[in-house]
Amino acid sequence: MRTWSEAPISRHQVEMISPCLDERIGRHAGVRFLDALLAQVDWSDWEQAYPASGPGRPPHHPRLMCAAILYGLVRGMHSTRMLEYATEYNMDFQWLLDGRVIDHSTFAKFRTVHGERIKDLFKTINRKAADLKKLSLEEIIIDGTRIRADSDRHGSRTAQALQKRLDALDEKLAKALEELEKAQEEGEEETARKNERVKAALEAQKQRDEKAMEVAKARDEVKKAKEGKKAHGVRVPVTDPDAHLLENKEGGYAPNYTPVIAVEGELGLIVAEQITEQNSESDCLVPLVEKTEELCGHAPDRVLADEGFGAGYELEELGEKGVAVFTPMGKVSRDESRPVPSAGGVLPPEHWEALPLRGGRLDKSAFRYDAGEDVYVCPMGQILRPLRKQTRKNGTGKTVELMEYSGAPCGDCPLASRCLSKTAKARTISRDQHEVRREEVRERMATEEGQEIYSHRAPWVEGAFGTIKAGMKIRRFQRRGLQKVRQDWTWICLAFNLRKMMGWKDENTQKMMKYCIQSCIQRLRWALSRFLSMQNQWLTKVSA
Numbered sequence: 001m002r003t004w005s006e007a008p009i010s011r012h013q014v015e016m017i018s019p020c021l022d023e024r025i026g027r028h029a030g031v032r033f034l035d036a037l038l039a040q041v042d043w044s045d046w047e048q049a050y051p052a053s054g055p056g057r058p059p060h061h062p063r064l065m066c067a068a069i070l071y072g073l074v075r076g077m078h079s080t081r082m083l084e085y086a087t088e089y090n091m092d093f094q095w096l097l098d099g100r101v102i103d104h105s106t107f108a109k110f111r112t113v114h115g116e117r118i119k120d121l122f123k124t125i126n127r128k129a130a131d132l133k134k135l136s137l138e139e140i141i142i143d144g145t146r147i148r149a150d151s152d153r154h155g156s157r158t159a160q161a162l163q164k165r166l167d168a169l170d171e172k173l174a175k176a177l178e179e180l181e182k183a184q185e186e187g188e189e190e191t192a193r194k195n196e197r198v199k200a201a202l203e204a205q206k207q208r209d210e211k212a213m214e215v216a217k218a219r220d221e222v223k224k225a226k227e228g229k230k231a232h233g234v235r236v237p238v239t240d241p242d243a244h245l246l247e248n249k250e251g252g253y254a255p256n257y258t259p260v261i262a263v264e265g266e267l268g269l270i271v272a273e274q275i276t277e278q279n280s281e282s283d284c285l286v287p288l289v290e291k292t293e294e295l296c297g298h299a300p301d302r303v304l305a306d307e308g309f310g311a312g313y314e315l316e317e318l319g320e321k322g323v324a325v326f327t328p329m330g331k332v333s334r335d336e337s338r339p340v341p342s343a344g345g346v347l348p349p350e351h352w353e354a355l356p357l358r359g360g361r362l363d364k365s366a367f368r369y370d371a372g373e374d375v376y377v378c379p380m381g382q383i384l385r386p387l388r389k390q391t392r393k394n395g396t397g398k399t400v401e402l403m404e405y406s407g408a409p410c411g412d413c414p415l416a417s418r419c420l421s422k423t424a425k426a427r428t429i430s431r432d433q434h435e436v437r438r439e440e441v442r443e444r445m446a447t448e449e450g451q452e453i454y455s456h457r458a459p460w461v462e463g464a465f466g467t468i469k470a471g472m473k474i475r476r477f478q479r480r481g482l483q484k485v486r487q488d489w490t491w492i493c494l495a496f497n498l499r500k501m502m503g504w505k506d507e508n509t510q511k512m513m514k515y516c517i518q519s520c521i522q523r524l525r526w527a528l529s530r531f532l533s534m535q536n537q538w539l540t541k542v543s544a
C-alpha cells in the first residue's frame, strides 16, 4: 500500500493566526538579497520624475517597481500582464511589494517614463557587485546573439513595394476624405464619425509606411555601395523598421535585433551591453571596452571575441590603449616547419600542400612581408611591390587606406592554380593601415598561451546567452523601436547579473544578508508604529 504526503493545511481551513508574509519567505531566499541590494541604491533621481503632490492615488516607489520588474525577469516573467498576475498570486512578489497589487499598465508606463534611468541603475549595481567581490576586470569576453523583434516576418517590405502601398494609401485617403466631407455637408453625424476613424487609421498606416520607406532607402544605399547596382532591395519590417531581417540562430529568417554583451572572466557578470545600430558586430569592441573602463576606472588587459569582431580600426584603437585582443584572424592552417619565403628562394615542394589557403587561394600568411623594404615575398621567391594606393570607406563609414602589392607575371609557376584567380596573370595582395595590428593578433593567437586564454571565451559568454534565452525565457523583445529595445536589453542584462548574485553564498553575501535582517527589523518597527498609531486613533474615537 503506497502512502502519500499529507496536506499541511486544507485549502478550506480557516487560519486563526495567519503567519505574516515574512515568515513564509525563506531566510536565504534570493528575493531578500534583491530587496536588500536595491534598498542601498540612491533613488533620488528616479523620485524626481514624480510630482511632490497631486490628485489621485500616490504612486508606487520606483524601488518597488524596479524590484518587481527585475525579479520578474529573473523568474522568466517579462510581460507586464504576467507581472500583474505575479503581484496578485505569487508569495515572493507579495513579500517584495508588501502586498501591493500592481496593474500591467502601471508597469508599462513606468518603463516608458523612466526610460534611460535603467542604464544608471545597471552601472550602480555592477559597481556594487565589483566592490563586493573585489573584481579585477582584467579580462572581458565579448559576443553577440540575435533576439526576435516584436514584428512579423511576413510584414517586411522593400522600398519598391512600400512605394506601391503608399500610392494605394493616398488614393484610399483621398476617397475617405471625400466621403467625410460629403457626410459632414449632409449632416450625417454617424457616417462622419465612421469616416473620421477610417481616415485616422489610414493616416497612421501611412506614417508607419513612410518611416519604413525612409529606412529601406537608407539601407538600399548602403547595400548598393557594397554590392554595386545589382544589389537587391532590402526588406524592412514595417511595424518595427529599426529591426533587421536576419537569419535566426534556430534557422529561418525573421526581424531581429543583435544584442552584444561583455562578460567579465571571473564570475561571468555582464559588465557592458549594447544593441548594434547596424546588424554587424564588427564595431562593438571599443564601445564595450569603454563602458567597462567607465565601470572600473581602467581598461581591461585582455578582450576575447570570436571571429567577426575586431575591425582593423578597432584593433588599432585597442592596441593604443594597451588592450590585448584575442580573436581568430581567419581560419588558416599553421605549419611551424615551413621555411619563411626569401627573395629569389623557392619553397621546397614537400611544403606546398601545407600552404595556408583562404577561399581556395593561397592566403596572405603564405607570403612574407618585409617591413624594411615594404614588399611581400611569395613562396616561390617572387617579390610583390607596392602598385597603387586606394582610399575608401568601409561599411561603418571609416576610412581605409589600402595599398595593393603585385609582382611580375607568374608565367608557369607550379603554384599558379592555387595562387592566382582564373583570369589573373600576376598575384595581387592588399594591405591596409591596420595590418600590423592584425599580425600582432595572429601571432598572439598562434601561441599556446594565446590558445589557453582564448579557451575561456565560450563557457562564460555562451553560458550567459543560454541563461538569458532558456532560463529567463527571453526569446523576443516586448517593445518596438531601437531606443526601447536598448532599454529593455539593459533591464535584461541587469536581471541576469542579479540572478547570478542571488546565487552567491559566501562571506560577502553574508554581509548583504545581515543588511537583509536589518531591513526586516526596520519593516517590523514600521509595522509596529503603524499599529500603535491605528490603536491611538481607535482609542481617540472610542473615548470621543
Ligand code: SF4
Pocket: 378, 379, 380, 381, 382, 409, 410, 413, 414, 415, 416, 419, 420, 426, 427
Ligand atoms: S603564382 Fe606567382 S605569386 Fe603565386 S607563388 Fe607562383 S610566382 Fe609566387
